[in-house]
Amino acid sequence: MKEKVKGMAHLIKISDYTSRYEQDIQRYPSQFSRLKRERWQRMKSDWERANRMVSREKEAEKHNWFEPKERNIFSSTVARLKKVTNRETPTEENTPPAESLTNYYRSKSLEDLKEVFYEELFQAQLKWASSSLIEESSLDIKYKYDRRLRYLLRELPDNYMVMYYPIMKTGRANVEMDIVIISPTEVFTLVELPGKSTSIYTPGTGRYWTEYINQERRKVVSPLSSLHRMRQIIETSLSSITGSTTIKGILYAPEAMIDYPSSLFIEVVDKRNIKKWIEKRKRHPSPIKKTQLDISERLLNHSLTSAAPRQDVVEEESDTPRDE
Template sequence: MAQLIKLQDFISRYEMNVYRYPSQYIRLKKQHWRKLKTLWEEGLLTTPEPRPEQDSVQEKKSFFNRLKKKKVEEEEFNFEEAKPMQHSEDFTEDSGFSFDYQFGDQPLDEDELKKKFLDQLLEIQIRWASSTIREKSYVNREFYQDQLLKYFLQRFPDNYLVLYQPVLLIQKAPVELDVIMISPIETWCITLVEGKEDCVMLGSKDRFWIEKHTNEEKKVLNPLIRLNRMEKIVQGIFQLNELELPIRKVALNRTGYIDYPYGPADTMFIDKRNYEEWFAALRRLSSPIKHDQLKAAKCLLQYCQTTYVKRPEWED
């Protein structure tokens, strides 16, 4: 399961120490999976006691609320060296990685057990990407049901680091990007180009593309505008920090087709025809997390906008 190192402008513990948390995450994940599997094999998974409805409501209320997103439309960027953020680092080994070994319905087989495990892990990932021991950000509950976020985290292995809709401060202006995935050998800038099932996206250099589905047509904003801007920002940050990690650009349509015969050569157009091959190649990458990968993550995180509050127990 890939690691969520930044979610929009929420505070992330990876910002505190990006060299520590990736390996800690992998270790804790393996530890909890072994324990869960052992309990399941021995028939020791227990069904939780019913909780008062009021407690459940309070839990949901206390967890989520959200500050509004900001966007800018700029094509030229000047990069200044970013200063590391100063926050308090967590002190305990497994802080924020609490795992629930109680299920309402007992998993029937190992595949179902893995699914329940990954769904809990998704919640832990979002918790790690929105809080530290002293600070927290208010997360909209929608992210817990975000199928695209779930896809990028649950379908890729642990050695991928994901920034999902990160908000970067460029020339003191917030710029929201799409999806950045940092692998041990390269960085992927990904923009989704999806519409209805089996639709055809007709690409061009114009400001708008055409989405065709049966007899329907509609205009959609050219996704390469966002994709090129994202790549330009990432490239500028890497150059400033003398990083040579390759950057790949992907326009992704998993459920339909992209028709752009003379599209730019530096962009990969991934649709239903070549998706499985591309996806399998990324999943096969078994290289461990590397230093340049962590350095790339650190450089990007230093430019990210972060909105948070201190936890009440840590306020003076």
């Protein structure tokens, strides 16, 4: 039975960055899923090979027929010979790939390997969400350490698309959104309330809510206005899509509590039920649907993109001889 890693949502947009997905949303989700699967199989194969070598080495040690004293003499002789050989033979600048991989994987457990894989995959997602084959955007380093983004991408299944604070083009102005998640059957708009573990958010009158924390309270802008604005923009962007699209707002506080009742169009996801909410998403077995891709494409087309030609492409073109 093959060991599998759980799916990882597609990061199709960050802010106003260019991305592979906005170049061809019909192609890149399946391509990324295939590359992810192949990379995991290759990493696991290298890890298993390294651990087989470790097992053989340990077995050989058990059957070593040298006495302790003789072994010490032999070992010290081998060490001296290695030093002489190293002085006489030029060393390669890089360790041979096979030996390097063996040394890298031999001390890692399967769970360690998964963590390495997810970290590598996350960095690849950031690259795909900030560059295309011919353009690139300057990725803010903060995204590499964004725990919220990491969590959503890792926990949501790979039939989900994530737009992370995209800037949408409207008739009057460009508007920065919060988080948009496109599932096979509905669109979620997430507005986060970034409280601490002791924070409790309660609705107030007008434009403000109250955050109670450590026997203190402070005003915060009501997240409902952001949810309302996001819903309007998405509905306008998807107006020409055939069929109805379900849009659901999420009041999102993974580390805090929200004292607000869920309703048909707004759901509360806080530290009390976030695991249950995520598990429900994982039990969504549907493959990526055409309507889902159409919705993603339409939202990407209505989002702002700021990018410059990729430096490696510019350098390659400058090195190419031109006919006089």
